Amino acid sequence: MHTRLALDRIACNGHGICALMAPSCITLDRWGYPIIISEEIDENTLREAKRATKACPARALTLS
Amino acid sequence: MSTGVGQAATFAGADSSSEVSELSLLRNGQAYLWDLQAHRELYGLLPDLSADEIVDRVRSAGLTGRGGAGFPAHLKIAAARARGRHAVVVANGSESEPASLKDKALMLHRPFLIIEGAWLAAKAVSASKIYFYIHDYRHVHASLQRALSQLRQQDVSIEIAIAPNGYVSGESSAAVNFLNNQIALPTFSRPIDTGVNGAPTVVFNVETLAQMASIARIGSAAFRSLGTPNSPGSRLLTLSGGVFSPGTVVELLHPSPTMEVLEAAGGATAEPLAYLIGGYGGRFVPPFELLGAEENGSLGCGLVGVVPEGACGLNEAQRLFGFLASQSAKQCGPCQFGLPALQAKLPAALGTRPSRRAERSVIRLIREIAGRGGCSHPDAATAMLNSAIATFSEEVHLHRNRKCSAKGPQPVFKV
């Protein structure tokens, strides 16, 4: 079972909280918008990815 | 003939040999068909096909979308049928590419054909609702209304929705967003999943629909006798840029190495240095690649623009990029902030006193922006720029030596 981290770029408004919550999955570009390092989430990154998904105020992140 | 849409659009006559024009979309080049009787005289009645027959014909014809993405039409229909619910059909005539006129011309000259195609699509996906999604061009609107008042179908209702202008408003999710919320901006959800009123929605370009009506009449084999194996059927082109009559719409029946299709617009004003194909968010190609693009159908919305000798392709690309940057819907950071940041670097990188540093930051910015929008707008804008840098490599060298081929101030492509 693969888990994927998806970003709705239209909903995202660049709060950048996700990168703090999941530094191994997400970094920010020069304008403060997330760059997903790898969409594939494994057991090592799942906790972080879940945390970021929960914390995003715009609900722009989804795990599926 | 004027379309009343700012620029003259002329339908140039298709191939004059009658055998071929029997199968073509326009049949005879010139006539406006505003009257149902005239339409039926030219095309005959629309055969009464079942939903399965429609799907079969569209599939075996190999019809692809004529709005830009070139997606196989039968796959779109199949996806809607697989949802097992009543779908909605959107006939997209919003044609937001500034220089493209073929959809407007088609809606003016052949409104009945498009309506018939929309019926066929509706029958195939069991839709009872069709929306025409267009911009506010008075004559186009009037032409569709006049045709709709003459041609009705009992179990399908058709409505015309007029969207505000804007480059990205023609995107299919923007069309659905407008029909649902009056906001003509792209969304994250796909029309086929969550479309108009939540129903699975298929958005077809108006030429794609007209081609369906043509296929219903002539059959898929005859349709395939036009075009190429990789790009079956004829297609409408808008000829633009360095031709004597920019804005001419012509039906391309068979790609030809001699580019006689340009003759429809009076020919090129000077030896073509390159072509801009597929719109302002399309790509520049050297002359020898145009035939290949026609043969494999990678013509996007069908815009073919000549960059004539005496023009500077890099100047053109910069201006087009500036236009595209201004058309960001400002919903996604990399598009909203990235495109203007990149635009600001272009003069220092591609002008006549280029610095290596600016060139490097342009390359870096392109990499940072591409693929990171909610829709494909930033990808298209950066791909256009990349194609210009590749196609006009000689001009890049000239600029590095502080020279430029631009002979006059006159821009080739207007924004």
Ligand code: SF4
């Ligand atoms: S927390 Fe949410 S809104 Fe903020 S940058 Fe990350 S994805 Fe975007």
Ligand code: SF4
């Ligand atoms: S990528 Fe640009 S044009 Fe597309 S939805 Fe985002 S902001 Fe709008």
